[in-house]
Amino acid sequence: GVQDGGEAGLGAVSVKLTDNTGTLVHDSAKTDASGNYLLWAPAALTGSTLKVRETNASGFLSTGASAVAGAVYDRASDSYSLAYALGNNYSGLNFGDVPVNTLLGNQQQSALPGTVVFYSHAFTAGTAGVLSFGVSSASGWPVVLLRDGNCNGVIDSGELPINAPITVAASEKVCVIVRESIPGGAPTNAQDSITLQANFAYTNANPALSDSLANKDLTTVGTPASAGLVLNKVLDNPSPLPGATIIYTITYTNNSSAALGNIVLNDSVLAYTSFLSASCVTPLPVSLTACSATTQPAVGSNGAIAWTLGGNLQPSASGQVTFSVRVNP
Numbered sequence: 001g002v003q004d005g006g007e008a009g010l011g012a013v014s015v016k017l018t019d020n021t022g023t024l025v026h027d028s029a030k031t032d033a034s035g036n037y038l039l040w041a042p043a044a045l046t047g048s049t050l051k052v053r054e055t056n057a058s059g060f061l062s063t064g065a066s067a068v069a070g071a072v073y074d075r076a077s078d079s080y081s082l083a084y085a086l087g088n089n090y091s092g093l094n095f096g097d098v099p100v101n102t103l104l105g106n107q108q109q110s111a112l113p114g115t116v117v118f119y120s121h122a123f124t125a126g127t128a129g130v131l132s133f134g135v136s137s138a139s140g141w142p143v144v145l146l147r148d149g150n151c152n153g154v155i156d157s158g159e160l161p162i163n164a165p166i167t168v169a170a171s172e173k174v175c176v177i178v179r180e181s182i183p184g185g186a187p188t189n190a191q192d193s194i195t196l197q198a199n200f201a202y203t204n205a206n207p208a209l210s211d212s213l214a215n216k217d218l219t220t221v222g223t224p225a226s227a228g229l230v231l232n233k234v235l236d237n238p239s240p241l242p243g244a245t246i247i248y249t250i251t252y253t254n255n256s257s258a259a260l261g262n263i264v265l266n267d268s269v270l271a272y273t274s275f276l277s278a279s280c281v282t283p284l285p286v287s288l289t290a291c292s293a294t295t296q297p298a299v300g301s302n303g304a305i306a307w308t309l310g311g312n313l314q315p316s317a318s319g320q321v322t323f324s325v326r327v328n329p
Helices: none
Strands: 014-019 025-030 049-055 060-065 071-074 079-083 095-099 102-104 107-111 116-124 129-137 143-147 166-168 173-181 191-202 210-221 229-235 245-254 260-268 273-280 288-295 304-313 318-327
Touching (some): 116 191, 116 210, 129 143, 129 173, 173 191, 173 210, 229 260, 245 304, 273 288, 273 304, 288 318, 304 318
Parallel strands (some): 107 210
Antiparallel strands (some): 014 025, 014 049, 049 079, 060 095, 071 079, 102 116, 116 173, 129 166, 129 191, 143 173, 260 304, 273 318, 288 304
16 A cells, blocks of 8 residues: 555556545546545535545455545445545545456366376566465366466476465566376266466555455367367458358367377368468467468369468467458459
8 A cells, every 4th residue: 555666557547535435426536537536515615524535446456545644444344534624625535546466268178088187377567475375176187286486387396386376576477287187987978177376465555455356277188080180260351242252261170188299270262262371470489480371273263272270289279370362253
């Protein structure tokens, strides 16, 4: 609740002066670009208890407020209460707001019995605090949580299981990988739900403040045909007229538990249409080093198209390629 050096004010935040119940509004204002605000108390309110109440901007929460003589802050209502005396100037009624924390990475994979799947997640701290993780398997399959120090989605040498709380600074990103082992005897189509819990204790919040976020991952036991590279093709114009252009987008996803390499995607230009162009959508997924349309027909003709992907496509990673055609008159 104290503005330290380099901590910017928040503009366009709503602040109101109300009666003690918080229902009758006597004055209201929006903070300026530096976070300052000004409210006026009518003389007729002398001797009454008033509240100065803030409404958080979207994506922010209150951790506390400045200690001010004669005013009592309540975080539940995000307001100061004060006994108003005519002619008094009440300053320093500052509210401490921070961005909310985020935890990203709900995923699902299909893999074979006796194999291992990996799920990448990223936690970003809105402010300073202490972060602790927990991971559990609904089916009791073995799960381990590891720190992904360089956030590349791969367990590199020296990246170890997380077994202690992590102290983080504002805006710090902590990446983790859930490693699950599928039992060798797991039947086809068996599923396991993994819960990743991120518990956060805010530094300097008064009174103490904590919150918890969770991600869900879903593992399905597949077959050699289902636990691999999955392709999905859509077009942007389902009812084209003669002369119209159609753009096809093919999404490729690694639905297996291991990295895939030497990937070549194949398609062809349909009859009654003529080829225009083919390309790869960038940026490419992590660990893919290249993508190019290595085979394509001449513009205005039919034929096969092939895209060659360099490097490896990591588990759960996906990307896209496109090609366009013109409908023949």
